[in-house]
Amino acid sequence: MSLEQTKNFKQVNHSVRKVDAVQLALGKPSYVADFAPRDALIVKMLWSPHPHAKIVSVDVSAAEKMPGVKAVLWHGNVPRIAHCTAGQGFPEPSPYDTFMFDVKVRFVGDRVAAVAAETEEQAKAALAKIKVVYEKLTPVFSIDEAMADGAPIIHDEPEAHVPIPIPYEPKKNLVARVGCEAGDFEKGMQEADFTFDDTYETPYAQHCPIEPYVSLAQIDSAGRIVITTSTQVPFHCRRIVAQTLGIPVQKIRVIKPRIGGGFGSKQEILLEDVVAMFALRTGRPCFWQFTREENFRTGRTRHPIRVRIRTGIKKDGTITAIGMDCWNNTGAYGGHGLTVVSCCGSKVLPLYRCENIHFLGKVYYTNLPVGGAYRGFGATQAFFAMESTMDKMAEAIGMDPLKLRQLNHIKSGEGSPVFAALGEGKEGVPMTVGSCALGECITKGAAEIGWQNRADWRTKTGRYRRGLGMACLMQGSSIPHIDMGGASIKMNEDGSFNLLVGATDLGTGSDTVLAQIAAEELATTTDKMIVYSSDTDMTPFDVGAYASSTTYLSGEAARKAAADAKRQILHTGAEMLNLPEDQVVCKDAHVQSKDGQHKVSYGDISCYSLYSKNQYQIIGTASHVTHKSPPPFAAHFAEIEVDTWTGIVKVLKYVSTIDCGTAINPALCEGQTEGGTLNGISYALTEQYLFKNGRMTNASFTDYHIFSMRDRAPIKAILVPSYEDTGPFGAKSVSEICINGPAPVFGNAIYNATGARLNEFPFTPEKVLEAIRAVKQ
Amino acid sequence: MIKHPHTVTFTLNGELKTFITRPDEKLLDLLRREGYKGTKYGCGQGTCGACTVLMDGRAVYACLLFAMQAENRNVRTIESVGTHEKPSEFQQELIDGAAVQCGFCIPGMIMSAEALMQAEEVYPDDIVREYMDGNLCRCTGYEKIWGALRRVLDRREAAGPKTK
Ligand code: FES
Ligand code: FES
Numbered sequence: 001m002s003l004e005q006t007k008n009f010k011q012v013n014h015s016v017r018k019v020d021a022v023q024l025a026l027g028k029p030s031y032v033a034d035f036a037p038r039d040a041l042i043v044k045m046l047w048s049p050h051p052h053a054k055i056v057s058v059d060v061s062a063a064e065k066m067p068g069v070k071a072v073l074w075h076g077n078v079p080r081i082a083h084c085t086a087g088q089g090f091p092e093p094s095p096y097d098t099f100m101f102d103v104k105v106r107f108v109g110d111r112v113a114a115v116a117a118e119t120e121e122q123a124k125a126a127l128a129k130i131k132v133v134y135e136k137l138t139p140v141f142s143i144d145e146a147m148a149d150g151a152p153i154i155h156d157e158p159e160a161h162v163p164i165p166i167p168y169e170p171k172k173n174l175v176a177r178v179g180c181e182a183g184d185f186e187k188g189m190q191e192a193d194f195t196f197d198d199t200y201e202t203p204y205a206q207h208c209p210i211e212p213y214v215s216l217a218q219i220d221s222a223g224r225i226v227i228t229t230s231t232q233v234p235f236h237c238r239r240i241v242a243q244t245l246g247i248p249v250q251k252i253r254v255i256k257p258r259i260g261g262g263f264g265s266k267q268e269i270l271l272e273d274v275v276a277m278f279a280l281r282t283g284r285p286c287f288w289q290f291t292r293e294e295n296f297r298t299g300r301t302r303h304p305i306r307v308r309i310r311t312g313i314k315k316d317g318t319i320t321a322i323g324m325d326c327w328n329n330t331g332a333y334g335g336h337g338l339t340v341v342s343c344c345g346s347k348v349l350p351l352y353r354c355e356n357i358h359f360l361g362k363v364y365y366t367n368l369p370v371g372g373a374y375r376g377f378g379a380t381q382a383f384f385a386m387e388s389t390m391d392k393m394a395e396a397i398g399m400d401p402l403k404l405r406q407l408n409h410i411k412s413g414e415g416s417p418v419f420a421a422l423g424e425g426k427e428g429v430p431m432t433v434g435s436c437a438l439g440e441c442i443t444k445g446a447a448e449i450g451w452q453n454r455a456d457w458r459t460k461t462g463r464y465r466r467g468l469g470m471a472c473l474m475q476g477s478s479i480p481h482i483d484m485g486g487a488s489i490k491m492n493e494d495g496s497f498n499l500l501v502g503a504t505d506l507g508t509g510s511d512t513v514l515a516q517i518a519a520e521e522l523a524t525t526t527d528k529m530i531v532y533s534s535d536t537d538m539t540p541f542d543v544g545a546y547a548s549s550t551t552y553l554s555g556e557a558a559r560k561a562a563a564d565a566k567r568q569i570l571h572t573g574a575e576m577l578n579l580p581e582d583q584v585v586c587k588d589a590h591v592q593s594k595d596g597q598h599k600v601s602y603g604d605i606s607c608y609s610l611y612s613k614n615q616y617q618i619i620g621t622a623s624h625v626t627h628k629s630p631p632p633f634a635a636h637f638a639e640i641e642v643d644t645w646t647g648i649v650k651v652l653k654y655v656s657t658i659d660c661g662t663a664i665n666p667a668l669c670e671g672q673t674e675g676g677t678l679n680g681i682s683y684a685l686t687e688q689y690l691f692k693n694g695r696m697t698n699a700s701f702t703d704y705h706i707f708s709m710r711d712r713a714p715i716k717a718i719l720v721p722s723y724e725d726t727g728p729f730g731a732k733s734v735s736e737i738c739i740n741g742p743a744p745v746f747g748n749a750i751y752n753a754t755g756a757r758l759n760e761f762p763f764t765p766e767k768v769l770e771a772i773r774a775v776k777q
Numbered sequence: 778m779i780k781h782p783h784t785v786t787f788t789l790n791g792e793l794k795t796f797i798t799r800p801d802e803k804l805l806d807l808l809r810r811e812g813y814k815g816t817k818y819g820c821g822q823g824t825c826g827a828c829t830v831l832m833d834g835r836a837v838y839a840c841l842l843f844a845m846q847a848e849n850r851n852v853r854t855i856e857s858v859g860t861h862e863k864p865s866e867f868q869q870e871l872i873d874g875a876a877v878q879c880g881f882c883i884p885g886m887i888m889s890a891e892a893l894m895q896a897e898e899v900y901p902d903d904i905v906r907e908y909m910d911g912n913l914c915r916c917t918g919y920e921k922i923w924g925a926l927r928r929v930l931d932r933r934e935a936a937g938p939k940t941k
Contacts, residue, residue: 015875024880025868027815027855031881034814121801208915210819210827210881260817260881261915292820507879507916667875671921675878678918701824701913709909712919 015667043288048105051694068122086335087233091163093425106332109297176338180421188321188356192312204689211260233544264373296699300372343378350416387744435722467753476629477733478549485554486540495602502542503554521562548733565620636741647769662730676738815855826912855884870925878916
């Protein structure tokens, strides 16, 4: 297949209506909280006020006697089972360093004890009656403190371990270490005409889905626990809850209804074990929803990472060496620590051809909020360093930074030693790049922003100075040889189909995209698909929504399941038409003879197969594991205006191009790109965690500013097609890559406007002003 | 259990209703408990707009108001806007324009837009932004929501001043 043939697609590569759009626009009950029964007990948690302390004693006796209280949980009355809250492949490449409740607290917002009561007020009143005696320990608030000799040990519990053989030294606060070398980095540095050695820092951030974390557990009539939860990983959720409670997987059903956004935050099991335990103890439905403040404090965050980048370049633009050392602050618990830092290397270093590569990533515990998966997943942090450095190198050799990128970026058919060296907790998978339209992304984006007008910052004067900046990006699509997705598809009398997938739509539109893929394969229309996703009792397994995997991985599972059903439809259709199977084809929801003279509709085929003769259920099923993680590519551009008196950065225009292979649903791809880009813009300009003694002081939308309608920067999303042979109908991934651009793009644009180079963001007016003043001196 | 129940009476989506409540109950909680689930909890602090409802035609945060403040008022929720068969004009544009991603912000957006269209005759961008600024969306970057709304407003402007 090639790009040409995509013109023949009837369902994919079309912006069909999102399958759940109407119900959501009408406000019909769809999300977890909408399904909480009126008699559900309300769960509230007592959180640690201390960043690091031993719990000397907990007295819940008064709380238990409070009106309306049905149960109290604390470390004294629940099983102590070490586990990991990150929903990842099993066994996880993350430490088992968490307990339902522990005898120690490790950050402000750690669990201490929980109450389930008839009303929220009663639950809160009971929390106030829990008496806890803490013995405060010295907290660790930075990577430097965590690495220091004799640093306080955050995880001194004997159970802490990683279930796979990777470096883990909790006595040194070291969560993980991963590295790779290719060629000879030092030699590459020596061969260079110019060398660079800079350190960049990226801040904490929260995903801020508008629906906070929320879970509901109920005991059904058969005595099983039904957990309805806002999760990206229903199957991992079932496994981890079973593990944490010490009960069989069989006893648990996890249902994911519509989700109000996740962006990585809900790839984590933070509430489900507690609501399940309360449901078991009380026999009552138990409902727990985080407040916005809890979402900030206890919810997962983007890992802050320090990146030291060393590069060498020749005058002709040849990059002779790239070295990256990353220090990842994972906060109080280690989930995703290793994999995020691995992606700093694996999703960034292959972008530019270079023979001499050094990469080292280290992950440390601190007594700060816990890092987790967040759209971009390490690439966001490392691209800030990489793409800032690209501009610095271009300036040193007197080359247009756009040209330097064109000269060096990876192309179709090329590989990188990094692909094979860096995986997720094990070695990666060797790979050459299949589809790549990055060259076109660069030229289209440059034309759209007016790159040819870019002038040196030294020519700019006056209070308001405009600047242009750009960055190139890549990501992946699924985790090869690890992630698995399943789908099944069942035919009904009227020619409609039940498409059952484990894949998890969290607002991304994946139910729609998978329906389009199945409909294309089956030669029917997307509106004939009844999609049901992510119910551990009903649908096949899928690892869930992460690692930019759903379209590429689960989409191929859906396509294969549809192909399986199609074989059966052809078989029965041929039987009905009295024709040999090789003489019939599927077209427009019919099986027909090749000349189109004889045909029978899918509805009639289904009725025949269910009621008439040789009856059987037409049902296709398939699983898929990927062997590659084909990168989507992107080139981002922005024009900004810096007020040199105040340091305020205004975004005049942002261009976000993307090569996601075939856009299965172009409008949804644009939506993903626009949304992820604005999230990245907001992160680059305003979002950060402010701390006082380890306590976040800005845990609300008033003080932690995310972009609103008024702040909205004009974003132009441009989809640049390519055809990825290994993906369903040529598709790669779309969701994550776009968030990586704004920080380096603005860093480069601020430099182009003012000559000020900022090595950390958010680019707040104070920071920008200080950097501009430093230039003037 | 409660000896002297408090009640609140108001017009809800066109029907006069009386509910038992407590003085400290928020309007959002009352609405949701009574089955009006389209009004969402996103922050409880008046900062996200997911709970937006109309009170006497003005967009308000149901999470900030006490239920008893609705006494004698006219309250409208998303349940009063559109049906499966006939979505409102803005809903239809949102649906057709791929502007509904997770959808959690959407009912609140629609209620703010209702307030805008009830109160104003012309819709310059800066006025529209003011009305919509209280509704946060983390999924869409606002591009497609803005585009959908603009299409509705442009049509209304072109159709001339309201007749009623
Ligand atoms: S829930 Fe009311 S404004 Fe956020
Ligand atoms: S569509 Fe998800 S918050 Fe707006």
